[in-house]
Amino acid sequence: xxxxxxxxxxxxxxxxxxxxxxxxxxxxxxxxxxxxxxxxxxxxxxxxxxxxxxxxxxxxxxxxxxxxxxxxxxxxxxxxxxxxxxxxxxxxxxxxxxxxxxxxxxxxxxxx
Amino acid sequence: xxxxxxxxxxxxxxxxxxxxxxxxxxxxxxxxxxxxxxxxxxxxxxxxxxxxxxxxxxxxxxxxxxxxxxxxxxxxxxxxxxxxxxxxxxxxxxxxxxxxxxxxxxxxxxxxxxx
Numbered sequence: 152x153x154x155x156x157x158x159x160x161x162x163x164x165x166x167x168x169x170x171x172x173x174x175x176x177x178x179x180x181x182x183x184x185x186x187x188x189x190x191x192x193x194x195x196x197x198x199x200x201x202x203x204x205x206x207x208x209x210x211x212x213x214x215x216x217x218x219x220x221x222x223x224x225x226x227x228x229x230x231x232x233x234x235x236x237x238x239x240x241x242x243x244x245x246x247x248x249x250x251x252x253x254x255x256x257x258x259x260x261x262x263x
Numbered sequence: 264x265x266x267x268x269x270x271x272x273x274x275x276x277x278x279x280x281x282x283x284x285x286x287x288x289x290x291x292x293x294x295x296x297x298x299x300x301x302x303x304x305x306x307x308x309x310x311x312x313x314x315x316x317x318x319x320x321x322x323x324x325x326x327x328x329x330x331x332x333x334x335x336x337x338x339x340x341x342x343x344x345x346x347x348x349x350x351x352x353x354x355x356x357x358x359x360x361x362x363x364x365x366x367x368x369x370x371x372x373x374x375x376x377x378x
Contacts, residue, residue: 155305184367193353193369194306195265239306241367250319251296251367253306 155242155254163260167229172238172257175222180242183223188237230261266290269354269370277378284339284373286354293359295337300351313359344377
């Protein structure tokens with residue numbers, strides 16, 4: 152099983168600040184997903200990145216997939232309290248990419 | 264609403280009980296998954312079904328028994344569980360073989376407590 156590491160584990164910031172969280176592995180993945188999970192709910196897919204070097208933007212969120220497809224970052228601009236949650240990255244492996252490995256997550260708290 | 268529902272949302276059971284968790288997806292997907300989420304541990308993939316055939320079984324103890332009668336429904340049958348099996352059990356679906364496994368849609372989970 153390939154392991155994914157995420158940093159930081161915890162992050163508490165003020166509304167309006169920018170932040171970046173990281174997802175790293177020593178292994179290559181066919182694709183990588185980012186999810187946000189709120190207490191008592193299942194993870195919600197934010198984005199999928201497939202191509203090395205790919206950058207995707209989703210409003211104030213910018214996702215980047217490393218050139219070697221081993222790492223990824225999520226940058227949030229002007230964070231808002233609604234961004235609070237557990238951010239998970241997941242890498243796809245297996246013959247068809249059907250097997251997902253999840254990182255431990257970054258727990259973000261945005262204070263008003 | 265993600266199009267994936269799970270019942271029950273909460274379950275308390277004794278170690279000698281037998282219970283089942285149910286998952287249903289309304290997205291027309293071909294692949295379904297069971298995950299276990301424990302405190303302070305990453306999400307652990309338990310089982311993957313593609314077109315009703317089990318394609319992954321990540322060394323899960325036999326006290327967990329999955330069943331996929333059709334591509335819309337997935338069950339997890341539980342018997343003689345241990346207290347350490349207490350966790351949030353999440354079901355997910357993805358478009359699957361021929362359509363892409365990339366996107367997973369999760370249900371809200373069943374919070375299981377084993378006493």
